[in-house]
Amino acid sequence: MTAPEAAGDAGDAGAVEAPEATRTTGAAETPEAARTVGDAGATGDAGDAGAAETPDTAQTAHTYGAARTAGNPEAAEVAETAQTAGDARAAETPDTAQTAHAYGAARTSGNPGAAEASEAARTAGNPEAAEAAQTAGNPEAAETPKTARTAGDAGAAETPETARTAEAGNGIAERRLHPVTPLRRAWAPVAVVIGWAVHDPDGAQRHLTRLDTTTLLIGLAVILPAAALYGFCSWWFTRFAVTETELRIRTGLVFRRTAHIRLERLQAVDVTQPLLARVAGVAKLKLDVIGTDKKDELAFLGADEARSLRAELLARAAGFAPETAHEVGEAPSRQMLRVPPGVLAMSLVLSGATWGSLAAALVVPPVLWLATESVWTVLAVALPLLGAAGASSVGRFVGEYDWTVAESPDGLRLDHGLLDRAHETVPPGRVQTVRIVEPLLWRRRGWVRVELDVAGSSNSVLVPVAPREIAEVVVARVLPGVTVPERAALSPSPRRARWCVPVWWRGYGLAVTDAVFAARSGLLRRSLALVPHAKVQSVRMTQGPWERARGVADVCVDTGANKTVRARLRDAAEARELLEAQAERSRTGRRDARPDRWMA
């Protein structure tokens, strides 16, 4: 796709698909903008000659539209790169191709810094620079250390080991993962061989008998270097860099992938240490970004490096000035809650899921044996059942062992695990729903379990078990300004609802406070779901024929974590009022809500 076309298409698409990017459009409609489109087209063409080979170009063409309408920090960022590209003649970096396209962006950007950068960008649009962009089409050129040499003077490489390639003058140092990383896939070929042997035992045996020492040695001589080379390449070509607004991850030798993660969109950063990684002293950094199914992760980093990188990312995401983000370090934390192993074990003993799965695992296989007398059937059924029973009892104990909740300025810290230690952070203000679950047998002890949904994150447990009062304090911390409604404050469903849902209708209840929409459900296992009004994305009212006959309706609120909270069986008139009022509260709630950058 040529650049002018892309400009046109992307301009349209951008307007529709990125309402946020276009928020601060402003200058974009000026005649100058029109001119820059033309210019960018020209530079785009010049750049195309060489750059078109890089997969990045297509991507760039897409971002062009969004960039044109500015307001998008990425555009400003690229424009900055453009500036440095103009200054430092470091146009060998692939970014130059991007620069040529981003030319228009700087023009129309509302960012004052970007405006001056556009001047530089124009120089980047010069034939010379365009020529340089051509060389940028060659990935090797970008990879060579030469880039680092030409990379301006601003001490781009403090540590030559980690910052081999530095982007011109910006001081953005690209780093590599920990050298043990390639070994994490070392088990894969072994697993393949074992899998093949199990799948086809006869064939495996036949092949094994045919195998003699020479073939084995030759095979090893081929496979080992190949595997080592693969491991080395995958490690060598995976780099990451933290810029002021983004975390950039580049991977892949043949199929290149460049992920730019906007720090302000970062939902949470987790450090996990699987058992083997704990032995090796490394850790995995998981990044939760909204709207991505596949999680980006940096695996593995040195344990200390992972911790300091997490601190830096969180500090930047929280809005600390970039210069200080390094020094802020790990925010101080104060322990709020620690679950003793005894209580955790007791809570698992008292929960129905544990006994249910155990009973199923113990009862179903013998019954099946009596019925079929086929070993394979019994095994096929028993193994998953035993697995489920193990996961719900021992697995949960191991995973939730020593569960610690600590409070820190960048969110709640969750540390847990007996074998695999995980350190998670739940940023306040990003929690979409909180559920307070109270199984039947916990009620006498006053224990509750708190689950939560964060958009784009898999963290789902906030507190595995805790006395209600303490759990409510934690909830108040994670949903600022929210008090959990009393049981008495929840209004029950009307009595006539018993015809719709016999007996269980008593479990439903609803309370709407200034801050949250709280809906309770369940009779034996009570669950109270809290949704802050600011997190409500849309509101629905549904009413089936049976419900209409009884004059009741359900109200559903949809949140960003793909969870829907239903207030079931409300009086129809009340539900209609609720629908209106909730939409209103969803709008105004956001206005009063705390900013996403909660420390800015």
Next chain:
Amino acid sequence: METGSPQDTGPAGTQGAAKTRDAAGTQGAAGAAGDGPVWIALPPGLLKMRRLLLVVWLGLISLAAGLVPGLLVGPAWAAFALPPLALMVWGWVMIGRNWRSWRYAERADDLLISRGVLWREETVVPYGRMQLVEVTSGPVERHFGLASVQLHTAAAATDATIPGLDPAEAERLRDRLTELGEARSAGL
């Protein structure tokens, strides 16, 4: 960011209403409470398309169900054609009812979509929460000059689709919603 004024929706709302049938106004009165929203019904194109598809498919099925046993076994077995025919009549009525139940309203700060006969559902999407507005049109829809508008929020459960719109109206709605979404953008 709540700068939306009711006047904003005025012209567009009436323009949209003017484009659709007059029936929209009278229908809206039923569901509106108080100063109620201006409900806009779907244009008849969707009804026509769905009924035609129904007649074509069930017509073919009933023909097959009637002819094959009728010719192979005996004339009496042609009665197999009756169930699909009954289904067709029932579907004809149901499609009409369903089509009549669909309506939407653009208000100052949110979009209302109401639908369903037996299982009624009414959705409210604040403009500020829209992430993406999509206009889609399949080959059959295009043949009948129809397009549907789908709103996406950060919640996947938000099922806010308006099917069977006039393409011009769909584009107007898309542009209008995008514009309003920008003005009231609220993130997640």
